[in-house]
Amino acid sequence: MKGEILEKAKKEIEELVKELNYHCYRYYVLDSPVISDEEYDRLFRRLQELEKKYNYILPDSPTQRVGAPPLDKFEKVRHNEPMLSLDNAFNYEELLEFDKRIKRHLKTNKEIQYTVEPKYDGLAIELTYEKGILVRASTRGDGYIGEDVTNNIKTIKSIPLRIDGTSRVPELIDIRGEVYMNIKDFEALNREREEKGEPLFANPRNAAAGSVRQLDPSITASRKLHLACYGLGAVRGVEFTSQWDFIQWLKEARFPTPYIVKLAINIEEVIEAVKELEERRTELPFEADGAVIKVNDFKLQKALGVKTREPRWAIAYKFAAHQGTTVIKEIIPSVGRTGVITPVAILEPVRIGGVTVSRSTLHNWDEIQRKDIRVGDTVVVERAGDVIPHVIMVIKEKRTGKEKPFPVPQKCPVCGAKVVRPKGEVAVRCVGLNCPAQAVERIRHFVSKGAMDIEGLGEKNVQLLFDSGRIKHFTDLYRLKKEDLLSLPRFADKSAQNLIDAIEKSKKTTLARFLYALGILHVGEYTARLLAKRFKRLEDLYHVKKEQIMEIPQIGEKIAASVAEFFSDEKNIKAIEELKALGLKIENPDYEAEKPARKAPLEGLTFVITGTLPRPRKEVEAQIEALGGHAASSVSRKTDYLVVGESPGSKLQKAKALGVKTITYEELLKMMGGTSK
Helix, strand or coil: CHHHHHHHHHHHHHHHHHHHHHHHHHHHHCCCCCCCHHHHHHHHHHHHHHHHHHCCCCCCCHHHCCCCCCCCCCCEEECCCCCCCCEEECCHHHHHHHHHHHHHHHCCCCCCCEEEEEEECCEEEEEEEECCEEEEEEECCCCCEEEECHHHHCCCCCCCCECCCCCCCCCEEEEEEEEECCHHHHHHHHHHHHHCCCCCCCCHHHHHHHHHCCCCHHHHHHCCCEEEEEEEEEEECCCCCEHHHHHHHHHHCCCCCCCCCEEECCHHHHHHHHHHHHHCHHHCCCCEEEEEEEECEHHHHHHHCEECCEECCEEEEECCCCEEEEEEEEEEEEECCCCEEEEEEEEEEEEECCEEEEEEECCCHHHHHHHCCEECCEEEEECCCCCCCEEEEECHHHCCCCCEECCCCCECCCCCCEEECCCCCCCEEECCCCCHHHHHHHHHHHCCCCCCCCCCCCHHHHHHHHHCCCCCCHHHHHHCCHHHHHCCCCCCHHHHHHHHHHHHHHCEEEHHHHHHHCCCCCCCHHHHHHHHHHCCCHHHHCCCCHHHHCCCCCCCHHHHHHHHHHHCCHHHHHHHHHHHHCCCEEECCCCCCCCCCCCCCCCCCEEEEECECCCCHHHHHHHHHHCCCEEECCCCCCCCEEEECECCCCHHHHHHHHCCEEECHHHHHHHHCCCCC
16 A cells, blocks of 8 residues: 555656656746746645655756755866867958868868857856766866866756657767856846945856856856757767757757757858847847857768867857947946945947947946056947946056046945945945935835835835835835825825824834844844844944944944944934934833843754744744844854754755754744743
């Protein structure tokens, strides 16, 4: 009987894996899903439950894409066949000469068929499949030996873990391709890094390469990477007649293939295809720095062979870089939504790639210093795809001596508040509480659930109130009247009154909630509670010294400096006093300095939760912190306990790899003192 149940479970697991992998292919390769995200999640959770219960996990299960423990280093891998580089052509005459060389070597006057595809500006990768299963992924390295990045590549959901959809499954096959990042995702990643004060990636290629070469696969998984498969290495058990045949097989076997692949019957058609590709270059969602031309027939490729490190049967046509030379008229500091101040170059207008460019980001002041950029400099500006133009170099030979360096601003150019640059960060930030440049995001944070918790003020309503001029800072929320809302769309009598009531209710809050609501850099809910435990009244934080905050054991210099900077700004204190005058009442039930010294049950312990618990995770985390513990979001060597609920995620594997102790929700309750209240 048990055997029958196990066989039935195994069959369901196999069917779920097949179905989920098909839906991954529809979503990530074809961009044409046939089920909702909710339905996919339901099937995925069912698979997780069955795998855990019956300890039966297939190598191509989608649950195996993320969750491998971090590595200490990458192992070296020898390629079955060398991954060669390509010779380059920079004009059409060189393409014609390439065709002549092919014909001379083959001793023929017949027209040669070629394929033409975009040259992705990414990281070359080789995927090795044995009996249809992905067993290894490796970087190009020196062409002969690369690095094993299998766990990282598995996180790219467009890559099949098992060859499916075709009857032609090789015993062994090495598939070559390029890992890349779309331009919009690259820009979003750099914005996120800039806001965190982290160094920026120079271009999408660097971002893709840096993401693949992470020792922790979970970091790779967090980046939006793609793969285009286009090359064949070693193969056994299946024969391919041509590059075109191989590309069609890749499509049939559900691999992501190049955005465009054209079959040209002669070199003249190749040149037409290259021209078309270059014209469409700015439409492409990714960086393409050229076109790759290959002899189509594999027998002819074999006859042509290789010369040193390059195949005779392929060539890369390099597009001209979209660059222009111009002069920096001035540099202005631009304030972003999180207070990061970015230097922007105002340029003498210049045409680059069919577009007039008059502004260029300079990223940060470290970048200005590194390139020695000055107002009045003659510079080379590059524009690739839809990426914001950037200055790539200064032509110092054209300097006249009148060029002027641009210093880091001491005050915010928008609100005049202090500017800070935390130690170890490249980002320069405005700490002004009422800075208009940051207003909408600050308001959204201020009203959020973990902060002032004003029901009815979601993103759309905040934007509506801001755009209509009803509020400019979060202090304005407490001046709103019902009649201010009734003339706005989305508000009727009842909804307007409900919002006014919710705002009124929020006037009574705790110090911990209010400190978190203020949106002080680096101050989350946990840090806000630590501050509330140490300081009895809000006023005790006015003009507080960094050293006073560092007396709290769990707070380091970086956070302490941020809090001290915030409360040393008179404009911030004035805004807080304004809120108090509008009726804000702050209690502090967390204050402990005058309470009898007793150790909290969870004091000094760090917990991480994975899976579903009987109570909402936020509530459990709040209780952990109320009892002296710290609820973290990710597992590390500093984690004391991983609380494991139903259907745990990849954190469980990471905890096991790091030797972190795992406990159940019931065991956590015992540690808390046996209460779930």
